[in-house]
Amino acid sequence: MRRVVAQGTFDLVHPGHIHYLSDAASMGEELHVIVARRENVTHKEQPILPNRQRRDVVAAIDVVDHARVGHPEDIFAPIEEIDPDVIALGYDQHHDPEAIEAELAARGIDCEVRRASGRERRYDGELLSTGDIVDRVLEERG
Structure with missing residues (x-):
C-alpha cells in the first residue's frame, strides 16, 4: 500500500485545501494528514x-484516511512513524x-517529495486561501 503524507495548518478549510488533499490522495492509496x-x-x-478542532475537521474530509496533530518538538517524528512513500x-x-x-535521507527514510498542483479559481470572487477569507470577513464585517 502506497502511503502519502500531507501537512498544513488548516485553520479555515477552504476549496484550496480540498484540492490539495484530493491531489495528495491521488498519489497513493492511503492519505495521512x-x-x-x-x-x-x-x-x-x-x-x-x-x-484538535482543526484535526477533527480535516479527519472529516472524505479523501483523508488518518489525521493527527503534529509532534510538539520534532516535525519529522510522525513521518518516521507513518513511513510514507510520498510527502x-x-x-x-x-x-x-x-x-x-x-x-529524510539523514534519518534513513526512503520517501519521495512531490508538490501538489495548484487549483485555478472557478469563478470571480472565489477565495482559495485562509488569508484572503480573513481579509474578506474583516472587510465586510469588521
Missing part, C-alpha cells in the same frame, strides 16, 4: 482554531523540498 500544532506555526500568523507539499507551501529530502 499532519495538522501543524499552533505553537509550531512560525512562518505566518498562528491559527485561531485549537489543534505531498501544497503547491504554495513555504517548504523547501531539497531540505526535506536531505532530512
Whole structure:
C-alpha cells in the first residue's frame, strides 16, 4: 500500500485545501494528514482554531484516511512513524523540498517529495486561501 503524507495548518478549510488533499490522495492509496500544532506555526500568523478542532475537521474530509496533530518538538517524528512513500507539499507551501529530502535521507527514510498542483479559481470572487477569507470577513464585517 502506497502511503502519502500531507501537512498544513488548516485553520479555515477552504476549496484550496480540498484540492490539495484530493491531489495528495491521488498519489497513493492511503492519505495521512499532519495538522501543524499552533505553537509550531512560525512562518505566518498562528491559527485561531485549537489543534484538535482543526484535526477533527480535516479527519472529516472524505479523501483523508488518518489525521493527527503534529509532534510538539520534532516535525519529522510522525513521518518516521507513518513511513510514507510520498510527502505531498501544497503547491504554495513555504517548504523547501531539497531540505526535506536531505532530512529524510539523514534519518534513513526512503520517501519521495512531490508538490501538489495548484487549483485555478472557478469563478470571480472565489477565495482559495485562509488569508484572503480573513481579509474578506474583516472587510465586510469588521
